[in-house]
Amino acid sequence: MIQVENLSKVFRGGEEVTALRHINLKVEPGDIYGIIGKSGAGKSTLLRCISLLETPTEGRILVEGADISRLRGRELIEMRKKVGVIFQGYNLLMQRTVRDNVAFPLELARMPKARRWARVEELLEVVGLSDKARAYPSQLSGGQKQRVAIARALANHPSILLCDEPTSALDSFTTRSILELLTDINRKMGVTVIIITHEISVVKAICNKVAVINEGSFIEQGNTREVFAHPASEITRLLLGETGGSIQ
Amino acid sequence: MIETLMTNQTMLLEGLGETLYMTFFSALFAYVLGLPLGILLVVTDKKGLRPMPVLNAVLGWVINIGRSIPFIILMVAIIPFTRAIVGKAIGPTAAIVPLVVAAAPFVARMVETSLKEIDPGVVEAARTMGATHWQIIYKVLLPESIPSLVRGGSITTITLIGYSAMAGAVGGRGLGDIAIRYGYHRYQYDMMIITIVLLVILVQVIQSLFSLTAKLIDKRGR
Numbered sequence A: 001m002i003q004v005e006n007l008s009k010v011f012r013g014g015e016e017v018t019a020l021r022h023i024n025l026k027v028e029p030g031d032i033y034g035i036i037g038k039s040g041a042g043k044s045t046l047l048r049c050i051s052l053l054e055t056p057t058e059g060r061i062l063v064e065g066a067d068i069s070r071l072r073g074r075e076l077i078e079m080r081k082k083v084g085v086i087f088q089g090y091n092l093l094m095q096r097t098v099r100d101n102v103a104f105p106l107e108l109a110r111m112p113k114a115r116r117w118a119r120v121e122e123l124l125e126v127v128g129l130s131d132k133a134r135a136y137p138s139q140l141s142g143g144q145k146q147r148v149a150i151a152r153a154l155a156n157h158p159s160i161l162l163c164d165e166p167t168s169a170l171d172s173f174t175t176r177s178i179l180e181l182l183t184d185i186n187r188k189m190g191v192t193v194i195i196i197t198h199e200i201s202v203v204k205a206i207c208n209k210v211a212v213i214n215e216g217s218f219i220e221q222g223n224t225r226e227v228f229a230h231p232a233s234e235i236t237r238l239l240l241g242e243t244g245g246s247i248q
Numbered sequence B: 001m002i003e004t005l006m007t008n009q010t011m012l013l014e015g016l017g018e019t020l021y022m023t024f025f026s027a028l029f030a031y032v033l034g035l036p037l038g039i040l041l042v043v044t045d046k047k048g049l050r051p052m053p054v055l056n057a058v059l060g061w062v063i064n065i066g067r068s069i070p071f072i073i074l075m076v077a078i079i080p081f082t083r084a085i086v087g088k089a090i091g092p093t094a095a096i097v098p099l100v101v102a103a104a105p106f107v108a109r110m111v112e113t114s115l116k117e118i119d120p121g122v123v124e125a126a127r128t129m130g131a132t133h134w135q136i137i138y139k140v141l142l143p144e145s146i147p148s149l150v151r152g153g154s155i156t157t158i159t160l161i162g163y164s165a166m167a168g169a170v171g172g173r174g175l176g177d178i179a180i181r182y183g184y185h186r187y188q189y190d191m192m193i194i195t196i197v198l199l200v201i202l203v204q205v206i207q208s209l210f211s212l213t214a215k216l217i218d219k220r221g222r
Ligand SMILES: Nc1ncnc2c1ncn2[C@@H]1O[C@H](COP(=O)(O)OP(=O)(O)OP(=O)(O)O)[C@@H](O)[C@H]1O
Pocket: A011, A017, A018, A019, A037, A038, A039, A040, A041, A042, A043, A044, A045, A046, A198
């Protein structure tokens, strides 16, 4: 279980930007939790705090009851291995083959070679890319690249997978197949998924819970069906397209 | 012309050998010094893995100073230093010292540029996987920028061929020395032309070799 308590993030240096204000979030094991909001709302900052790339200015992030937000050195590095992250831009190593990309986190964890390759094979099978093992990222489509990124993020058996706009660069057909893969991983491997998006369709398709973020604050959160059936805020209604406006 | 080429064959080959010798070893040592310096510049940058503004600024100044001194002046100015290191101030081996001093800061900037071309998102992804700073340097930054580093290597090497010709003018020997001694001092223009043609061919060959290598190892496929 992941619990975010009273999380705030202020960027200093130059003009002060308050990216997150008193965020509270409770993610149960097995959830696919959607966080939706428009550009600049603070989504990525929240995810970067949870993935330990950013230190919160205030508040705590509890995983299995322990605060992970202020770890340092070795402990920080070990904790990062337990949380998988995927990005909109895939962020693959361009000079490595698909299998070497997937092997990368295992290499970092110093897993012996024989076990490493067995694990890579397993992971490529999960994401359906066994036949592309020796290809380079530049030879893959966007959807395939994101599959490689997913395989790589799952390599060290994380219990949590964080996704920052994983389908924003993909067409609707490919988006659907990636979302199906994420759902599959969630069901079969019991990986808790947090997915950030500005597309309502993504939340509707796979998220059992949702939080709506605006100007750094959660303005609504709960079960997807309930939130979307009775949107309490203007922003949510806008996102749902009920007022006919567009958020972009 | 052909006759001049034939009669001076041995000397020209020797000169070519000396030029290659000076260029190769000065490039090698310039990278031994410049590569770590370039990495340090990137790591200590304010957006780097471990920002250290003061060290970064000092390093930047030192490198800029090194790069702004004209090579001829540098070469003369560090003669005592050269003597202390190789025991003499004349000859191809002695020329390597000022060549390295001149090229190392250049290499550092070149390496810095190559490493900074890497998408910060890739470094970030490595961090989320628990990579240490060292692992990021030798498993992400360096391997991902190798094609660019090789391209930089050709610029460094060719610059060094030019510098080594200058070093030739003040006792460094090599093709530059021959061009000046015979062509300039003794008005043997055909000798001058031959050495220049040799230098041009040398530069073309080196450029092609480096470009081909960079193209073959780059997996980004353009
Ligand atoms: N490193 C930083 N320094 C200063 N301000 C920052 C930094 N990172 C983000 N911000 C600011 O914090 C706010 C939230 O940014 P964030 O990237 O979290 O938004 P987002 O919801 O992910 O937007 P998008 O949908 O465009 O990705 C923005 O105003 C942004 O300018």
